[in-house]
Amino acid sequence: MRPASPVTDSAEIAKRIASLIGGDHVRAPRGAEARAAAVIAQPADPAETAALVRMCEADAISLAPLGAARTLSEIRRAPAALGVSLARMARVIAYEPDDMTIVAQAGISVAQVNSAMAQSGQRMPVDPHEPELTSVGAMIAAHHAGPLRLSEGTARDLLIGIQFIGHGGAMIRSGGRVVKNVAGYDFMKLMNGSFGTLGIITEAAFKVRPIPEFYALAIASFDRAAGAFDVARSFANAAPLAHLEVTSPRMSVALGLAPTYWVLAGISGTRAEIDYLRGAIARASLAEVEFLAGDDARRMYCALRDCDFADWAIGAQLVVPPAALAGVLEACDAEFRAHAGSGIAQIITREPPAPDAARAIVARWRELARAARGHLRVLRAAPEIRDAIEFFDTPNHGALELMRAMKSAFDPVKIFNPGCFAGGI
Amino acid sequence: MNRNGTVTRGLDAGLIDELRAIVGADGVVSHSSELKVYECDGWTIEKSAPDLLVMPRSTEQTSAILSALWRRDVAFVPRGAGTGLSGGALPVEAPVMICTSRMNRILEIDLANRRVEVESGVVNLHVTNAVRGAGFFYAPDPSSQQACTIGGNIAENSGGPHTLKYGVTANHVLGVTLVLASGQIVELGGACEEPCGYDLVGAVVGAEGTVGIVTRATLRIMREPQAHRTLLATFAGAEAATRAVSAVIAAGIVPGAIEMMDRLIIRAVEEAFHVGLPADAGAVLIIELDGLAAALDEQAAAVTAIARSAGASEVRLARDEAERGALWKARKRAFGAVGRLAPNYATQDGVVPRTRLPEILRVISAVSTKYNLAIGNVFHAGDGNIHPIILYDERDPAQLRGAIDAGREILAACVTMGGSLTGEHGIGVEKQGEMPLLFSPDDLRAMTELRHVFDPRERSNPNKIIPRPGVCVEVAAPHRQVPV
Numbered sequence: 001m002r003p004a005s006p007v008t009d010s011a012e013i014a015k016r017i018a019s020l021i022g023g024d025h026v027r028a029p030r031g032a033e034a035r036a037a038a039v040i041a042q043p044a045d046p047a048e049t050a051a052l053v054r055m056c057e058a059d060a061i062s063l064a065p066l067g068a069a070r071t072l073s074e075i076r077r078a079p080a081a082l083g084v085s086l087a088r089m090a091r092v093i094a095y096e097p098d099d100m101t102i103v104a105q106a107g108i109s110v111a112q113v114n115s116a117m118a119q120s121g122q123r124m125p126v127d128p129h130e131p132e133l134t135s136v137g138a139m140i141a142a143h144h145a146g147p148l149r150l151s152e153g154t155a156r157d158l159l160i161g162i163q164f165i166g167h168g169g170a171m172i173r174s175g176g177r178v179v180k181n182v183a184g185y186d187f188m189k190l191m192n193g194s195f196g197t198l199g200i201i202t203e204a205a206f207k208v209r210p211i212p213e214f215y216a217l218a219i220a221s222f223d224r225a226a227g228a229f230d231v232a233r234s235f236a237n238a239a240p241l242a243h244l245e246v247t248s249p250r251m252s253v254a255l256g257l258a259p260t261y262w263v264l265a266g267i268s269g270t271r272a273e274i275d276y277l278r279g280a281i282a283r284a285s286l287a288e289v290e291f292l293a294g295d296d297a298r299r300m301y302c303a304l305r306d307c308d309f310a311d312w313a314i315g316a317q318l319v320v321p322p323a324a325l326a327g328v329l330e331a332c333d334a335e336f337r338a339h340a341g342s343g344i345a346q347i348i349t350r351e352p353p354a355p356d357a358a359r360a361i362v363a364r365w366r367e368l369a370r371a372a373r374g375h376l377r378v379l380r381a382a383p384e385i386r387d388a389i390e391f392f393d394t395p396n397h398g399a400l401e402l403m404r405a406m407k408s409a410f411d412p413v414k415i416f417n418p419g420c421f422a423g424g425i
Numbered sequence: 426m427n428r429n430g431t432v433t434r435g436l437d438a439g440l441i442d443e444l445r446a447i448v449g450a451d452g453v454v455s456h457s458s459e460l461k462v463y464e465c466d467g468w469t470i471e472k473s474a475p476d477l478l479v480m481p482r483s484t485e486q487t488s489a490i491l492s493a494l495w496r497r498d499v500a501f502v503p504r505g506a507g508t509g510l511s512g513g514a515l516p517v518e519a520p521v522m523i524c525t526s527r528m529n530r531i532l533e534i535d536l537a538n539r540r541v542e543v544e545s546g547v548v549n550l551h552v553t554n555a556v557r558g559a560g561f562f563y564a565p566d567p568s569s570q571q572a573c574t575i576g577g578n579i580a581e582n583s584g585g586p587h588t589l590k591y592g593v594t595a596n597h598v599l600g601v602t603l604v605l606a607s608g609q610i611v612e613l614g615g616a617c618e619e620p621c622g623y624d625l626v627g628a629v630v631g632a633e634g635t636v637g638i639v640t641r642a643t644l645r646i647m648r649e650p651q652a653h654r655t656l657l658a659t660f661a662g663a664e665a666a667t668r669a670v671s672a673v674i675a676a677g678i679v680p681g682a683i684e685m686m687d688r689l690i691i692r693a694v695e696e697a698f699h700v701g702l703p704a705d706a707g708a709v710l711i712i713e714l715d716g717l718a719a720a721l722d723e724q725a726a727a728v729t730a731i732a733r734s735a736g737a738s739e740v741r742l743a744r745d746e747a748e749r750g751a752l753w754k755a756r757k758r759a760f761g762a763v764g765r766l767a768p769n770y771a772t773q774d775g776v777v778p779r780t781r782l783p784e785i786l787r788v789i790s791a792v793s794t795k796y797n798l799a800i801g802n803v804f805h806a807g808d809g810n811i812h813p814i815i816l817y818d819e820r821d822p823a824q825l826r827g828a829i830d831a832g833r834e835i836l837a838a839c840v841t842m843g844g845s846l847t848g849e850h851g852i853g854v855e856k857q858g859e860m861p862l863l864f865s866p867d868d869l870r871a872m873t874e875l876r877h878v879f880d881p882r883e884r885s886n887p888n889k890i891i892p893r894p895g896v897c898v899e900v901a902a903p904h905r906q907v908p909v
Contacts, residue, residue, distance in 0.1 A: 096780065098671050098675050098780045099779055099780050100674060101778070122677075149618075153592075153596070156596075156624065156627065166871065170870070170871065171865075172867055172871045173865070174868065174871075174872075176844070176845050176863070177778065177843055178776045178777065178808075178809055178844050178848075179779075179808055180584060180588065180776055180805070180809070180810045180845075180848040180849065181776055181847070182581065182584075182631050182847050182848065182851055182852075183845050183856075183860070183864075184852065184860065184863070184869075184890065185890075186595070186627055186630070186631050186632075187871070187875070189595065189624045189627020189628060190624060190627060190628050190875070192624055193619070193620065193623070193624055194623055210677035210679065211677075240648070240716075240717070270720050270723065272719045272723060273716075273720045276717050276719035319621075321538040321540070321617060322537075322538050322539070322618075323535075323537035323538045343538070343618055344618055344619065373616050374617050375617070375621040377621075392622070393621050394621075395621045398609060398612065399611055399612065399613055399621075399622060399625060400622065401611075402611060402613075402878060402879065403622050403623045406625075406875075406878045409875070409877065421622070422621060422622035422623075423622065
């Protein structure tokens with residue numbers, strides 16, 4: 001039963017958790033974690049995680065699943081009473097190279113998953129920002145993806161099974177360990193991008209891909225954004241690309257490039273494919289194209305993937321139909337890194353505006369996104385302006401009603417990362 | 426009384442009049458002889474005709490129909506082209522069938538964004554036909570693609586041979602217009618890569634019509650690969666063929682498709698269509714490589730060498746588009762050809778990790794012997810997605826019972842090997858009883874809760890997917906004529 005008043009005292013919460021999972025596995029938050037949660041618990045397994053959920057439901061303790069806490073520390077207005085770290089649930093459970101599938105606990109980092117497969121020449125190709133710090137659970141829950149989304153997809157496309165701990169501590173599984181499976185309702189997609197509001201993801205199964213033999217990067221500089229997007233489009237039409245980004249001047253500088261608009265088009269494959277793709281891109285370009293290969297290409301790709309938005313006053317993700325992206329970005333008048341082939345861009349403003357101005361900036365970006373049939377989600381905001389900003393865009397009325405019903409069905413006590421999602425969910 | 430002068434069971438005349446007013450007289454079918462056509466889909470083992478068929482022409486008509494049913498608490502079953510193979514469109518305590526086939530317009534082709542917006546009654550192949558001239562295609566390609574509808578594909582999360590490389594329906598649907606059982610119209614997802622809020626499109630695709638009726642969809646189209654190389658590899662037996670499949674994948678090659686046909690299927694296809702398959706072969710693989718022309722010859726040589734070292738007696742490269750077309754025609758018409766071998770056949774759909782294919786084929790062979798029923802195999806080998814085709818004669822009750830039991834035994838073996846009950850055909854009514862092999866009571870409860878978010882009264886396609894504990898299906902569904 002829900003008590004009359006929720007337990008909010010951190011010392012009391014820590015004491016109760018210690019009695020469940022042992023005092024060694026409860027700790028105070030470190031650094032940025034403090035903005036996400038007041039106390040951190042590190043359960044050993046799904047059963048302990050389930051016990052935590054039951055305790056939180058009984059005492060109305062708000063609970064947020066955390067990887068490295070980089071997502072929630074940027075968007076929670078107040079810390080959750082309890083953060084659940086899966087740092088102790090970070091094993092590969094089953095890797096079957098010949099089946100091209102991997103099952104792992106959600107606390108493992110994306111980089112660790114990939115290093116387990118490197119010897120077999122395979123990878124789980126979703127490439128979020130700083131994969132060494134991004135846990136598999138965080139990648140799924142926050143729908144993190146990087147440049148390779150263009151050719152390899154996101155967790156949405158590669159997840160084949162999931163386990164999560166939901167209401168009542170129930171351990172729920174959906175999907176399985178095979179690459180093709182339509183048995184039962186699909187919780188993989190529902191949990192993907194649900195920001196910990198429906199339960200705690202404890203395990204995930206993915207289909208994996210071969211690592212391409214070679215990778216190279218075509219880069220070209222432009223004075224104007226329009227020129228860069230035109231050429232990006234001609235590259236995409238000329239050849240299947242591994243990824244396709246356009247960066248604005250200040251983002252380009254962060255990559256070690258001149259302060260102009262740059263197109264960065266990745267190509268991958270066998271030697272013969274790379275040779276063909278280089279030719280096709282060179283022919284498609286009206287501008288001068290430089291090709292990076294080997295370690296130079298890889299370094300630039302990593303810098304592009306790991307572009308850091310943490311220092312900026314407001315960072316947001318714009319999502320529109322791909323052909324609308326250039327026009328919307330121009331109207332937004334912001335610095336950006338654009339996944340040009342996918343219609344997605346991270347846009348930023350540097351100087352911390354006053355709260356009112358911040359609200360106006362986000363509102364204007366959002367209006368531009370919506371006018372193009374898209375939407376905008378704020379990724380981070382400086383603490384002094386955070387209260388002025390709506391982080392999530394609001395879905396249309398009918399969809400939002402269903403989402404609220406979904407939240408009520410799966411989190412009736414409202415403990416899972418409350419108030420931190422679209423429509424106030 | 427309905428317009429044909431017969432009484433429609435259990436439905437009041439007021440409702441029928443109201444539905445006629447919504448869709449017009451020609452959009453309502455109530456005569457039992459006409460309704461008999463709709464008594465089953467591709468799962469022919471069970472039959473149950475609806476009491477009434479309604480054929481809306483628009484989202485608004487669909488909404489008005491469902492509102493009228495909701496007010497009277499009448500359940501309905503959505504139907505596309507009726508090509509489904511698990512009884513998803515079989516009415517089970519759902520007197521009204523709603524057929525989407527009149528909503529068949531392609532609304533917008535947006536090549537710049539690689540999107541197509543269609544009504545849900547559009548035939549799968551018509552999407553590709555509409556964009557092929559511009560060099561694009563719609564990737565999910567079930568064998569029934571000349572007939573099946575996008576709405577049916579969305580309900581079942583359909584696959585096809587080329588899903589090995591390009592993914593299933595869920596990977597290609599960006600947005601839907603969904604009419605809830607209450608009649609409310611909701612827009613989910615849209616033209617963008619990422620949803621705003623929860624990914625409800627992901628929850629709707631594959632829900633087998635239990636969350637309402639999809640009337641429109643925004644689909645992703647892909648650029649046609651620059652070139653194809655289609656190989657036909659001949660083996661003495663199915664096991665050697667499946668070993669070749671694992672070896673190709675292990676070599677880091679991801680073909681567009683790898684399909685297998687065994688001896689029984691090869692013979693049936695040859696007899697029916699004379700496409701030039703080696704009639705004495707134990708098994709053949711169709712391996713299609715696609716991508717940049719520059720790389721394909723090298724890849725084709727590698728695949729040829731792998732197939733030969735796995736025991737292929739011959740590996741033939743399709744010389745031109747006509748030969749390639751003939752191979753695919755053979756593969757996609759295999760099910761039809763099998764119809765010549767026995768009065769009836771049941772197509773099973775199971776999945777195993779692809780390295781377990783040799784093992785599951787041994788199980789299928791043993792099951793065939795045990796039940797004394799011929800079983801052919803034609804399947805998506807690259808995905809580990811098997812389709813044993815069990816031949817029987819429904820006039821012999823023992824054979825019919827055997828066909829059902831044989832299928833269940835094969836599925837149980839798939840699950841034991843770490844696989845699944847269905848790769849692309851869905852659970853429907855066919856596999857409800859097997860769901861507990863794969864999912865715990867907590868899993869099934871969560872799935873039911875998910876469904877209730879969309880349809881709390883279970884009016885849309887009731888009695889599908891989730892087994893009803895303690896209730897015998899036949900008792901729960903008095904209208905169903907389970908002929909066993």
